[in-house]
Amino acid sequence: MLRTSGLTKRYGKHAALDRLTLELSAGSFVALLGPNGAGKSTLFQVLTGLFAADEGDVEVAGHSLRHAGPAALHEIGVVFQQMSLDLDLSIRRNLQFQADLHGLPGALARERIAAGCARFGLEGQLDRKVRELSGGNRRKVELVRANLHQPAVLLMDEATVGLDPKSRQDLLAALHADVRERGVCVLWATHWVEETEGADRVIVLHKGQLLADGSRAAVTEALGEATLEAGFIARTQ
Numbered sequence: 001m002l003r004t005s006g007l008t009k010r011y012g013k014h015a016a017l018d019r020l021t022l023e024l025s026a027g028s029f030v031a032l033l034g035p036n037g038a039g040k041s042t043l044f045q046v047l048t049g050l051f052a053a054d055e056g057d058v059e060v061a062g063h064s065l066r067h068a069g070p071a072a073l074h075e076i077g078v079v080f081q082q083m084s085l086d087l088d089l090s091i092r093r094n095l096q097f098q099a100d101l102h103g104l105p106g107a108l109a110r111e112r113i114a115a116g117c118a119r120f121g122l123e124g125q126l127d128r129k130v131r132e133l134s135g136g137n138r139r140k141v142e143l144v145r146a147n148l149h150q151p152a153v154l155l156m157d158e159a160t161v162g163l164d165p166k167s168r169q170d171l172l173a174a175l176h177a178d179v180r181e182r183g184v185c186v187l188w189a190t191h192w193v194e195e196t197e198g199a200d201r202v203i204v205l206h207k208g209q210l211l212a213d214g215s216r217a218a219v220t221e222a223l224g225e226a227t228l229e230a231g232f233i234a235r236t237q
Ligand SMILES: Nc1ncnc2c1ncn2[C@@H]1O[C@H](COP(=O)(O)OP(=O)(O)OP(=O)(O)O)[C@@H](O)[C@H]1O
Pocket: 011, 016, 034, 035, 036, 037, 038, 039, 040, 041, 042, 043, 191
């Protein structure tokens, strides 16, 4: 569903991504675990076409980002670390804007906006400005937005920053439901080991390279300490 081959992105001489090759399947929740500076955000910026890779390519649902950019990008939804909603627009206007960008017909857009918001208990708040919402509800709107065009791949970059435990739980439950019910592939970037719980697969990124890849148990074993957290800390210092 999502493939990268030999993906390299340099800032000057420094390789933030260093020949990264990955293959992620449909219907899987994959945790991308890496310390600060590992290259997680850079990977997301390349996957979403914000920056071009220096080497390598990305394929999303069979479309090459380099050769068929719009088709590849249509299969990606993203929630970045920094909130990117327009604070002075209502929830409805923010979501409608995204629906227009993806060319969703009016009736379908209205239906998906209503269903997406209802899923998070936001249905009574559609005409409120985003500025008036709590951090948790802003995140939920971002997730509704990322899902509006029903992409095959959802990229979540430190998406629980600022969320209370209940909002965090709701967000994760919604994503796991998308994986099960729609066969979405979720790539969940985090530097918190506890956020890999429930993931089908854990990928550990360090200095732009793959350090370990597999189930939590397999990665714990590969990192060579008693717990995943201890191994992660020991091997990424
Ligand atoms: N615009 C930039 N110019 C120069 N170097 C950059 C730039 N953006 C990132 N880097 C460097 O690239 C490397 C990877 O950074 P990146 O932000 O992708 O890591 P990250 O895993 O997302 O970290 P964090 O968990 O702190 O968000 C770091 O060494 C960082 O300093």
